Amino acid sequence: MKAWLLDKLGSIENLRLTDVPEPELNSGDVLLEVLYAALNPADRYLAEGAYPARPPMPHILGRDGVGTVLAVGAGVSGWQVGDHALIIRGPIGVDRAGTFAQRVAVPANCLAHVPAGWTLQQASCATLVYLTAWQALTQFGSLGRSVVLITGASGGVGVAATQLASAMGHHVVALSRSQHKAARLRTLGAAFTANPADPTWRKAVLAHLGSRHVDLAIDNIGGAGFSEMLHVMGMWGKISVVGRLAGPVPEFNTASLFFRRLRIGGVAVGSYTSDEARQVWRQVLETLAAGSHRPLVDAEFLFDQLPAAFETLAAGPMGKVLLRVK
Numbered sequence: 001m002k003a004w005l006l007d008k009l010g011s012i013e014n015l016r017l018t019d020v021p022e023p024e025l026n027s028g029d030v031l032l033e034v035l036y037a038a039l040n041p042a043d044r045y046l047a048e049g050a051y052p053a054r055p056p057m058p059h060i061l062g063r064d065g066v067g068t069v070l071a072v073g074a075g076v077s078g079w080q081v082g083d084h085a086l087i088i089r090g091p092i093g094v095d096r097a098g099t100f101a102q103r104v105a106v107p108a109n110c111l112a113h114v115p116a117g118w119t120l121q122q123a124s125c126a127t128l129v130y131l132t133a134w135q136a137l138t139q140f141g142s143l144g145r146s147v148v149l150i151t152g153a154s155g156g157v158g159v160a161a162t163q164l165a166s167a168m169g170h171h172v173v174a175l176s177r178s179q180h181k182a183a184r185l186r187t188l189g190a191a192f193t194a195n196p197a198d199p200t201w202r203k204a205v206l207a208h209l210g211s212r213h214v215d216l217a218i219d220n221i222g223g224a225g226f227s228e229m230l231h232v233m234g235m236w237g238k239i240s241v242v243g244r245l246a247g248p249v250p251e252f253n254t255a256s257l258f259f260r261r262l263r264i265g266g267v268a269v270g271s272y273t274s275d276e277a278r279q280v281w282r283q284v285l286e287t288l289a290a291g292s293h294r295p296l297v298d299a300e301f302l303f304d305q306l307p308a309a310f311e312t313l314a315a316g317p318m319g320k321v322l323l324r325v326k
């Protein structure tokens with residue numbers, strides 16, 4: 001079969017499309033013909049050696065995807081040849097071969113059926129970002145109806161968090177550097193948008209909120225914007241740290257946490273066990289249905305265009321970037 005192979009860590013430029021042996025079908029696994037795979041920034045981080053996982057080389061990246069069941073391993077029930085299945089975040093593309101390949105063997109406990117009414121494209125790109133957004137929204141316990149600020153809101157996690165938070169009844173403030181994407185975010189559930197590249201963004205957010213402040217911030221970006229974000233937090237404010245697309249936070253003064261009793265919590269979608277992930281996925285689907293939301297696909301590339309797909313992701317998508325594998 002054909003796959004995008006990573007021979008050594010260092011860069012996504014080390015990826016090459018080549019012939020590789022068929023995946024082995026072990027007990028407990030299901031073999032999928034991959035139809036669509038979705039990209040995540042963590043694929044690039046893994047290739048760069050900037051991610052904790054150290055899979056055996058050569059490795060096939062790709063954590064998300066949807067496919068057709070080709071074969072079912074020993075001990076697996078509930079799946080038939082010809083079914084469509086989507087992958088829930090687990091070892092696929094991290095510790096074992098991923099979805100940037102024509103076929104992939106997946107542990108059956110990391111699979112779910114395509115939700116009714118969803119396209120295959122929508123099903124291919126949803127689980128990782130919605131599970132991440134769910135953990136970011138719920139890790140501090142029940143919030144009540146709150147003001148939720150989301151940085152990098154146009155990206156995969158940002159769109160998922162915007163949709164889930166608005167469906168939960170929160171008042172969503174979404175940050176994007178693009179006017180066009182900000183307008184789109186307002187149609188997806190954001191009550192207010194601001195441009196973090198505009199030095200007056202904090203004033204604009206505080207003017208919009210009036211006597212209120214941000215109760216929960218979901219930060220996908222890090223960098224210098226992290227400290228700026230603290231200025232709009234309210235008393236007992238909480239910050240879910242998801243990503244660091246803008247790099248490390250420079251000169252962070254911990255005193256900025258004291259007086260409003262701010263709390264910072266890391267998010268790690270990989271910390272969900274398979275059982276937890278499946279349970280959270282069901283809650284995500286119920287919440288999305290309540291808000292009439294669906295995953296948002298920004299762009300679809302042909303299988304041999306993976307490098308161009310990574311460029312689109314790095315430029316800042318509006319939703320998810322996909323590979324059409326078949």
Ligand SMILES: NC(=O)c1ccc[n+]([C@@H]2O[C@H](COP(=O)([O-])OP(=O)(O)OC[C@H]3O[C@@H](n4cnc5c(N)ncnc54)[C@H](OP(=O)(O)O)[C@@H]3O)[C@@H](O)[C@H]2O)c1
Nearest residue numbers: 041132152154155156157176177243244267268269316317
């Ligand atoms: N902790 C976890 O478990 C977990 C899980 C999933 C993802 N992540 C991480 O979370 C982050 C976001 O993931 P994602 O999938 O949402 O990424 P994404 O789809 O690439 O989107 C991120 C958005 O952030 C903005 N952005 C990108 N680079 C930026 C920069 N240098 N400065 C300011 N804004 C920038 C862009 O929005 P605008 O152009 O509209 O401003 C872009 O659309 C990544 O670091 C990812 O690795 C962590």
